[in-house]
Amino acid sequence: MKSKKIGVNTICTHVGEVKDTQFQGAISPLFMSSSYQYDGVDVKRYPRYFNTPNQEALCKKVAALENAEAGLIFGSGMAAVSTTMLAFLHKGDHVVLQKTLYGGTYNFVVEEFHKFGIEYTFTNGFSRNDFTSAIQDNTKVIFIETPSNPLMLITDLEMITSIAKDRGLITMIDNTFASPINQNPIDFGIDICIHSATKYMGGHSDICAGAVAASQEHIDTIWNIAKNLGGSLSDHTIWLLERSMKTMALRVKAQNKNAKKLAKWLDAHDLIQKVYYPGLKNHPDHNVAKKQMRGYTGMLSFELIESINANDFMKALKLIKQSMSLAGVESTILSPAETSHALLSAEERKKQGISDGLLRFSVGIEEPKDLIEDIEQALASVVKKELV
Template sequence: MSDQLNPISKAIRIQTSKTSQKEHSTPLYLTSSFTFENAETMRAAFADEVDENIYSRFSNPNVDEFINKMCALEGAEDGFATATGMSAIFSSFFALLKQGDHMICCSSVFGSTFTIVTKHFPRYGISCTLVPADDKDAWEAAVQPNTKMVYLETPTNPQIGIVDLEWAGKFTKKHNLILNVDNCFATPVIQRPIEFGADLVVHSATKWIDGQGRVLGGVIVGRADLIKDIYLYCRHTGPALSPFNAWVLSKSLETLDVRMERHSKNALKVAETLEQHPAVSWVKYPFLPSHPQYDIAKKQMKAGGGVLCFEIKGGSAAGAKFLNSLKMLSVTANLGDTRSIAAHPASTTHSKLTEEERQSVGITPGLIRISTGLEHVDDIIADINQALEQSTK
């Protein structure tokens, strides 16, 4: 395959395995283990002297194809796929951090990530300092002699904050730190953190990578030396992606570019409309000129992505009325589907945080997160408008 191909075309063309039937799409390899011609070949495989599939917890042709496509899209050296997005995030932490290490983390992150770094890290002797996404002085002040990793989301979940990846790359290189970036909201067709200096990129493939709400999955890609440690950790702890889910995700990647183009166009139109609505206090979307980090978003993102958030007047009561009044949009805590979704983070994805913790990262009682789908944008807006009207009654 020519290295001159665009990363999107290169990823689409990757096919890890083909049988004598000469199928156009890679078949499913639904097997728990793989056989060997003889005892010596099996011994050499376990000794890492030959590259052979051993067991689907370690590797599988379907999983390998998905990883190879994600590496092509992100510009990464290597990767490992996991059963869920959270297992990818967890493994990227615990494979590389040990007792006595310190991590700096963006304060606005997914609720389960927040719980890991605040509740579970201390149990293993790992410390973490949370810093606001846009406070560069706070990032500098958080560096300690034992700091090993910086972890961030951009855009952040659910407040749609933007971290300057170019600055983050220079910051981590200056302090010799591992830069670990959650690229779930943007996807590699919109943003490639490795180009700005990221060492690792993680995804909940459950979201836009699948794009149709069908399967769970996660993936970590990045520097080969770091991925080797992550692979060895995961090989023994077992958060492996199933071959079937990998096959689904691999096929989904072939439409990721066109899907994200439509999602982004729909989201921008919805955000622009909401800015004019009297029942809305504010709207945040990366490609709205009113976004505090609009210039940074335009610098590092090719489009704004499919997620936006807004503050509905009337707090949690109005938020509940809004959700209950929706007729077309789904009410669920997931995102990244062909169908538009509305969620109330304070009572769902970030409900395990204290009220003080939620307020500190801008998760207010009236915050609504919208994941725009592939429906006609006029229909999405019409449903949101009628639900907003009901929320004021």
């Protein structure tokens, strides 16, 4: 595997800065222009071409964090996912997709691919045979997501790479839940790494963005369609994202630590039926996660015992916010059935193992004892209410 020449905190802080050559400021200046001179210049800049000064600089940071040659920044995670897939899949092609995917990605595939004449197969499981048996003569891409959303299932990256390389297939991964701090799929041979930069890269629940990292050749292919689809990001948001990413390693490591403590505590609690967290030794994919991840993320999911109403529990929380999205510095909780996977039918959710009582918990940077106390008081409140 590759090794970074400089440390991850140094990459987060310094790589991809725009130099302030006029005033020598300590941070990147913001270039808000949407119109640039085109005659007599080395680069003809235009926001939709992903090449404004702030766009270009931040792409370097994303690439460096994923040990890639190049990167692109998009207006959302789904813009990154959809544009990347359509760059490599054309009429008559086929893609193999992991059984469990983010609901938005799943919905994009089942609602849009038939319009483009693109065929697809979702695997039955996560084994080598599950993937190889889904491959057809016209397969061009394997798309995975690990850890998965929301069940935190782990797909073996080296296995996927070996399957794809033998057949000349392109591999893509949604690496959002892990973040570049915990996992670098390109080091394991994955071709294209995709992120909802809204999440751990942004980290403060105040921006929406997407990112892709890959070889320069693959990025060029993605750019050719990206400039036509128009999923670029405003330079002001680019600047905010670059600012946020400076602390990403610090934030994510704190969230990893908190989530592991909370997962162990929840796993031992009498009122918790099941906990989904790859950092637990009883997780079915723990050994695979240990092999390919440096940290187990700040994300986990759990199910309460059947007698406790999940919505009543969430409403009783005082510190942990019942909120959409994830990976902010503040802890949040939600029902996947009502949010991230609401676009799926009840039958589709059942196939993916997502029950109505499943709760996804994005652990923040608060003191873990305060989070534990909040969960305890919410459980006590709901149990008391049910006994009345």
